Amino acid sequence: MKPLQIQQIPAFDDNYLWLIHNSQNAIIVDPGDAAPVQAYLHQHNLQLSGILITHHHPDHIGGVAELLRSAGTPIPVYGPRADQQSGRIPTITHGCQDGESITIDALACRFTVLDVPGHTSTHIAYYSPDLSSLFCGDTLFAGGCGRLFEGTPAQMLASLKKIAALPASTAIYCAHEYTLSNLRFARAVEPDNARLAERFNRVTEQRGQGISTVPSQLDLELQTNPFLRSASPDIIRTLQLNNKLSGNADEVSVFAAVREWKNNF
Numbered sequence: 456m457k458p459l460q461i462q463q464i465p466a467f468d469d470n471y472l473w474l475i476h477n478s479q480n481a482i483i484v485d486p487g488d489a490a491p492v493q494a495y496l497h498q499h500n501l502q503l504s505g506i507l508i509t510h511h512h513p514d515h516i517g518g519v520a521e522l523l524r525s526a527g528t529p530i531p532v533y534g535p536r537a538d539q540q541s542g543r544i545p546t547i548t549h550g551c552q553d554g555e556s557i558t559i560d561a562l563a564c565r566f567t568v569l570d571v572p573g574h575t576s577t578h579i580a581y582y583s584p585d586l587s588s589l590f591c592g593d594t595l596f597a598g599g600c601g602r603l604f605e606g607t608p609a610q611m612l613a614s615l616k617k618i619a620a621l622p623a624s625t626a627i628y629c630a631h632e633y634t635l636s637n638l639r640f641a642r643a644v645e646p647d648n649a650r651l652a653e654r655f656n657r658v659t660e661q662r663g664q665g666i667s668t669v670p671s672q673l674d675l676e677l678q679t680n681p682f683l684r685s686a687s688p689d690i691i692r693t694l695q696l697n698n699k700l701s702g703n704a705d706e707v708s709v710f711a712a713v714r715e716w717k718n719n720f
């Protein structure tokens with residue numbers, strides 16, 4: 456069997472759909488739109504063999520029904536078990552939850568499921584040890600994290616810590632190209648972080664040339680993403696100087712203050 460490849464498929468304004476394939480069979484992560492996926496499958500003569508869903512937002516599931524229709528044969532749809540049970544995502548055939556291992560037979564590829572609530576209450580992520588890759592939807596972004604639509608700061612912080620505990624070389628496949636605006640904010644939060652300044656310059660150049668900045672890598676995020684650095688004394692000091700934080704701050708308060716600042720940045 457040919458080695459697995461991960462292909463980026465841009466959709467809408469700034470979404471990335473991720474297609475994993477072996478030159479014959481393919482699975483798609485978070486197909487918000489069916490058309491660009493169908494076009495890629497057709498062009499490369501690939502058979503769609505499964506769909507992975509991280510959360511219920513329309514830009515992540517909008518293309519699922521159409522892809523199932525056009526597949527011609529029943530294919531498994533993995534997604535949060537709670538959303539399968541509640542009917543919030545009715546197309547899920549295989550509900551998943553934290554710690555479960557799933558195997559996509561057609562690709563001989565394994566994933567471990569992580570519950571990562573915060574952006575939504577039932578968000579999950581898929582970690583592949585074989586590919587050393589994490590497909591994390593709208594939880595961790597390059598240089599940032601998802602907005603808290605349904606979850607609490609404590610939940611999101613715990614989810615990000617779960618991700619931070621993966622091997623540092625893990626590639627981070629998030630679902631949006633938000634990196635430049637995230638890093639602009641990160642610079643305000645941590646103005647003396649040299650690694651961040653270097654990253655900001657590189658990403659500014661890449662985006663100027665229309666180059667994608669995703670996937671990222673976990674170790675780079677740990678060094679430059681303020682949402683993974685809420686224990687940093689420098690970040691706490693900047694928050695206090697900007698009147699975003701007062702008194703004795705625990706890590707959840709620091710994280711909440713950074714998230715709140717970003718919402719209004």
Ligand SMILES: [Zn+2]
Nearest residue numbers: 510512574593
């Ligand atoms: Zn979302």
